[in-house]
Amino acid sequence: MTQQQDSRRVGIVLVSHSRQVADGVAAMAAGLAGVADAPVAGAGGLPDGSLGTSEERITEAARRVDSGAGVALLADLGSAVLTVKTLLAEGDVLPEPTRLVDAPLVEGAVAAVVTSVGGGDLDAVAAAAEEAYTYRKV
Amino acid sequence: MSGKVTNDSGAGAGGEGDGGRELDAAFFARWMTEAADAIGREADRLTKLDSAIGDADHGGNMRRGFDAVRQELAEDVPATPGAVLMSSGRKLVSTVGGASGPLYGTLLRRTGKALGDAERVSGAELASALRTGIEAVAQLSGAAAGDKTMLDALLPAVDALEDSGGTNFAKARAAAERGAEETTPLQARKGRASYLGERSVGHQDPGATSAALLVAALAAAHGDSAGEDAGFGADEGE
Numbered sequence: 001m002t003q004q005q006d007s008r009r010v011g012i013v014l015v016s017h018s019r020q021v022a023d024g025v026a027a028m029a030a031g032l033a034g035v036a037d038a039p040v041a042g043a044g045g046l047p048d049g050s051l052g053t054s055e056e057r058i059t060e061a062a063r064r065v066d067s068g069a070g071v072a073l074l075a076d077l078g079s080a081v082l083t084v085k086t087l088l089a090e091g092d093v094l095p096e097p098t099r100l101v102d103a104p105l106v107e108g109a110v111a112a113v114v115t116s117v118g119g120g121d122l123d124a125v126a127a128a129a130e131e132a133y134t135y136r137k138v
Numbered sequence: 139m140s141g142k143v144t145n146d147s148g149a150g151a152g153g154e155g156d157g158g159r160e161l162d163a164a165f166f167a168r169w170m171t172e173a174a175d176a177i178g179r180e181a182d183r184l185t186k187l188d189s190a191i192g193d194a195d196h197g198g199n200m201r202r203g204f205d206a207v208r209q210e211l212a213e214d215v216p217a218t219p220g221a222v223l224m225s226s227g228r229k230l231v232s233t234v235g236g237a238s239g240p241l242y243g244t245l246l247r248r249t250g251k252a253l254g255d256a257e258r259v260s261g262a263e264l265a266s267a268l269r270t271g272i273e274a275v276a277q278l279s280g281a282a283a284g285d286k287t288m289l290d291a292l293l294p295a296v297d298a299l300e301d302s303g304g305t306n307f308a309k310a311r312a313a314a315e316r317g318a319e320e321t322t323p324l325q326a327r328k329g330r331a332s333y334l335g336e337r338s339v340g341h342q343d344p345g346a347t348s349a350a351l352l353v354a355a356l357a358a359a360h361g362d363s364a365g366e367d368a369g370f371g372a373d374e375g376e
Contacts, residue, residue, distance in 0.1 A: 052195070052235035078329060079237035085278055086231055086240035090247075 010116040011065025015075040019045035029113040053079040066095035070122035103129035158260035166222040172355035174204035187344040191331040196344040203234035223250030248274035261304025286324040291317040291349035308362040314353035318346040
C-alpha cells in the first residue's frame with residue numbers, strides 16, 4: 001500500500017550548498033508537479049546567504065514541510081550530506097520519520113515531489129527519488 | 139610530564155574508587171577554550187592550506203564554530219565532562235557551516251557520550267572515549283587512515299595516548315602534529331580535495347592540521363607544553 005490514507009503528504013527538503021540551487025530546484029519540482037502548495041522546501045547555504053550548510057535552515061525547512069507523513073531529505077554533496085547524517089544521528093532534531101534519500105538532487109527532487117503530491121508514502125517517495133539514478137541521458 | 143594519572147593498569151574504566159579520575163568538567167571546558175584560542179591564532183594558516191586544495195573556508199568556518207563554543211562555555215559550563223563535549227559538539231554542528239561542522243561535532247559528541255555522566259574521568263577513559271569518537275567520524279565520512287583527512291592526525295594521537303595508559307598528552311600532541319605533516323605527500327580521497335586527484339599531493343591537509351591543533355589544545359589544557367616529553371617529533375616542526 002503506497003497511498004496515504006488522508007490529506008497528509010510527505011514533506012521534501014532539498015539541502016544544497018547554495019540557497020539559489022535549493023530554492024530553484026524546489027520551485028522547479030513544484031512547478032513540474034503542477035501544484036502551487038507542494039510540500040517541498042529548499043534549505044540552501046548559510047543564514048547570511050553565503051555558500052555552506054546550515055543545520056538551522058535544514059531543521060526549519062523540515063518542520064515547515066512536515067505534516068505527519070514523514071520527511072524525505074535530498075542533499076547535494078559533502079557537508080550537506082554529512083550535516084544531514086549528523087542530524088539524523090542526533091535522533092531528536094528532525095520530525096519523525098525523516099530519511100536521507102540517496103538520489104540525484106534535481107532529478108530526484110522532481111520524482112519525489114510528484115510522488116508525494118500523488119499521495120505516495122515515504123517509502124514510495126524515497127523509491128521514486130532513488131530510481132532517478134537509473135534515468136540515462138545518452 | 140603529567141604523571142598525575144595513577145591508574146597502574148592504565149585501563150581506567152571500572153577502575154577502583156576515584157583512582158586517576160582527575161579530569162573534570164572544568165578541564166574539558168579549558169580544552170575547548172584552548173582549542174578556540176589555537177584555531178583563532180591559526181585560522182589564516184588553515185584557510186591558506188584550504189585554498190591550496192579546498193574551498194578556502196576552513197579557517198573561517200572553524201573560528202566561527204569554536205568562537206561560539208567558547209562563548210557558550212563562558213556563560214555556563216555543564217556539570218560533567220561528557221556534557222561539556224556533547225554541548226560543544228552540538229554547537230559546532232550548528233555554527234561551522236562546512237563539512238568540519240558535522241565531523242568535529244560528531245567527534246566531540248560521540249566522545250562525550252562515551253564518557254557518560256561521570257563527574258570526573260581518567261586519562262585512560264578519555265583515550266578510550268576519544269577512540270569511540272574517532273571511529274564515529276570514520277563511519278560518518280567513510281574515510282580511513284591515509285586518505286589525507288583529519289583522521290591522519292587523530293588516529294596516531296589516540297594511539298599514543300592509549301599506549302601511555304592515558305598519561306602522556308604531550309606524546310599525543312607530537313603524534314598528531316607528525317600525522318598532519320605526513321599528509322603532505324598523500325593524495326586526497328575524500329571531500330572536495332579528492333576532485334584534484336594527484337594535484338592534491340604536496341599540500342598539508344587542512345583538516346589534519348586543525349585536528350592537530352585540537353590535540354595540542356588538549357595537551358595545553360593538561361599542562362603539557364609543546365615538546366615536553368614528546369617522545370619523538372617535537373623538534374620536527376615545519
